[in-house]
Amino acid sequence: MATGRSSRGGRHNRRRGRSPTPRTLTRFRSKVDDGDVAGCWLWTGTRHNAGYGVLAVDLGDGRGWRNMLAHRVAWWVDHGRPPDADLRVCHHCDVRLCVRPDDELRVRSELAPAGFR
Secondary structure (H helix, E strand, O other): OOOOOOOOOOOHHHOOOOOOOHHHHHHHHOOEEOOOOOOOOEEOOOEOOOOOEEEEEEOOOOOOEEEEEHHHHHHHHHHOOOOOOOEEEEEOOOOOOEOOHHHEEEEEHHHOOOOOO
């Protein structure tokens, strides 16, 4: 995986909140295969029973480690802050294991169809 920066320009100047810890970044990047022919970056780590990738992360808030869906971790890595709770992070490719940041579609929960995470 390259730098975690989106090919759409990676607007990292808008950072709010906490960036991922170095350990979380290392663990995330070690579980991503960015060599898919279709352009997806596929999650190779633990999977949720619904087919999404899962990673235990330290949000740096003193409350310890907790599980987060891998595509939401990808958002965090790309934007420098965890996604808001009401933000659904989806992909144009509809591949549940895809964590490529420039393939993300953001939809607020009240506008999201059923199944969007």
